[in-house]
Amino acid sequence: MIFLFGHRQESVIKFVKKKLEQKQIKPVMVSQEILGNKVKLIIRSKTPSHIIIHKGRKNYISAKDIIINRLSIYEPSLDTFLNIFINSCPARVYNSYDTNIFVSSKPLQLVKERVLDERWKRPKTLITNQKNKIIGSYQKKWIFKSMGGQRSIVTKYLTNAPRCNLENLKSCPVLFQEYIDAHTCLKVHNFGLKTYSIQIKSNNTDYRYEKTTSFYHHNGDCKIRTIAKEIRQKTGIDYFDFDLLKRGSKYFFLEVNASPAPSDFKDVQKSKLTDKFINFLL
C-alpha cells in the first residue's frame, strides 16, 4: 500500500495521487482533516505495531508499505501524532519528520562535518545580529535568507535600499551569504542512487518568486554525482534535492532539502523527472 501523509490540496500530494491513479494504484490519504473520521491510526507495543484503519479496513504496516510524507515540520501541535507514527513505523518513508528536521538548520548544513567535507566550496557565510557593524567591512555583495525551514525570500542585500523586514527582527541573527555571480544554477534531485539535474534560468535572486523563471534539463556530471553520493553517505538519506551554483569550473553548495517537490519541474519534458520519481517510489 502507498499512504500519503499531508494536506489534500498540497501540490506534491495532488500530483503523486494523480500519477499513481494513472497506474491503477489507489493510495490512501492520511491528513489531520480526516483523522479520526475516515482514517484512524493505532501504535501499540504488540506486533504488528502500526495500524492504519481506512474505511473500516485494518492495514498492518510493514516494510513493504510506502509512506510519502508532506507534513510540515512547523505544525508540531497539529501533526505530532502523525509524525510519531511516521517516525516509528516499519514502512519505507520519504521522508520522516526526523529526516526533515535533520537538515532544517541551514548553517549547520554548511559545516564541513555535516553534509559535505571541505573539498567542496560553499559561499562565504556570515551570521550576525550586528549587520551594520560588519557587513560593510567586507568588499563583497551579499544575499540574506532564513536559517530555519520557514520559507523566506532570498534577497540581495543592498546597503542603500529598504531591506524588507530585516529591521524588525531586532536581536535575531540573520544569515548573509556571499553573492555568487554564477553562470549556472542547478537543482539536483537524488532518488536512491541516481541523480537528476535541472538548470534554472531566472532574472531574480530567488527564482521561486519570478514568473519568467525557466527550467531546463541538465546532463549533470561526475562532480555532481560525487556530491550527491557524499550527501547520501553523510546524512543517511536517499531522497532529497540540493542546490548548486557553478562559476567557472567550480561548484558552490547552497543547501539540501529533504522534502523535494519534483512535481514543480513536470514541464521539463526531456528530464522526465516526475516519471523517474514515481518509478523510484514503486
Next chain:
Amino acid sequence: MKSKITKVVLASKEDSLAKELTNYFDKSEYLLLTPENVINGIEIYDEINQQGAATCTWEFNDTRFCWQNLDFALNRIRFLSKELFDDFIDKDKDYARSEFTAYLTFVLNSSAAVFNKAIPGHLCGYEPTCIEQFLTASTIDISIPKICSTTVWEEAISFAKQNNWKIISKDNPYYTKKCRLLNTFEKNKILNDSEGVYHLVEKIEGEPFFVTIIKGSPFITRWQNLSSPKKSHMPSPILNKILRLNDKFNLNFSEIKMVKNKKGYFFQYISALPFLELNIPWQKDICIELLKGTV
C-alpha cells in the same frame, strides 16, 4: 573586555547546574547565559568559510568569546519557549523562534567544547516523544510496558480495560514534569472525551531505578537508596542494554528510569536533562566535576 572565559553554560537561573556553577566557580572563569540573554542580550559575529569551518563569536555585556576556543560548554535549554519572543512584532514571532532555534542548533553543534551536542529539533540532545522512546527501547530487547497511542476511542477503552493502565497524556506525547509523574487519571473523566489522540501506557508497579550516564559511565541508584550510586544495583546484561539505548540516542549526559518487579526491569523514560533538582550529595559532586570539565 573581561578576562578570558573558558566555560559557558546556557541555562535558566533556576537550573540546578547553573546554581552549582555560580556557587563553586569564580566569575572570571565562566559565563552563564539565560534563555532571555540569548534572545535579547548577545551580539553575534559568526562566520563559515568556503571550506565549511565555523567560527562563532558572541559578545555579552563586556565579555567576548569564541565558541570554538572554549574548554567546556553545557546547554540546559531544551527548547526556546514562545514567551521569549513576546517583544517581536506579531508576524515575526514564529519566524524569529524558528531562526533562533536553527541558529542555536548550529552553534551548539559546531564547537567541540559543547558537552551535550544539539541535534536539529533537540537543543539538549536527542529526546523524542515517550512513545518513540518506548518503541526504540523495545528494538534492543529492553522490556517496556504495553503501550497504545491511538485516535480510535474504542481501542483506547479496550486497551485501558485490559491493562493496569494510565494515561501519559492526552494529545501531547512529550514528557513534561507533570507527565513524568505518570499520573493515573480517573477513567471516566478521560474517556468521555472521544476526540483527539490517546497515549496510554500500562502501569508497572515496582521499585524505580535511575541510571545517570555521563560520557558512557553509569551511576545507578535505587529509589530506596538514592544517596549511593552502585553498578551492583543492576545485573550487567540489563545495564549493557541501557548503555546501548543511550548510545542509540547518542547522549553524553542522560538519565534513564527503569522499574523493577518480579517480571524484571521495565523501561520508563530517557531524559537528556538529568539533575533537574540536586538534593543528593553525590549528584552535586558529579556536577562540579562535570562543570570543571574533569568528568
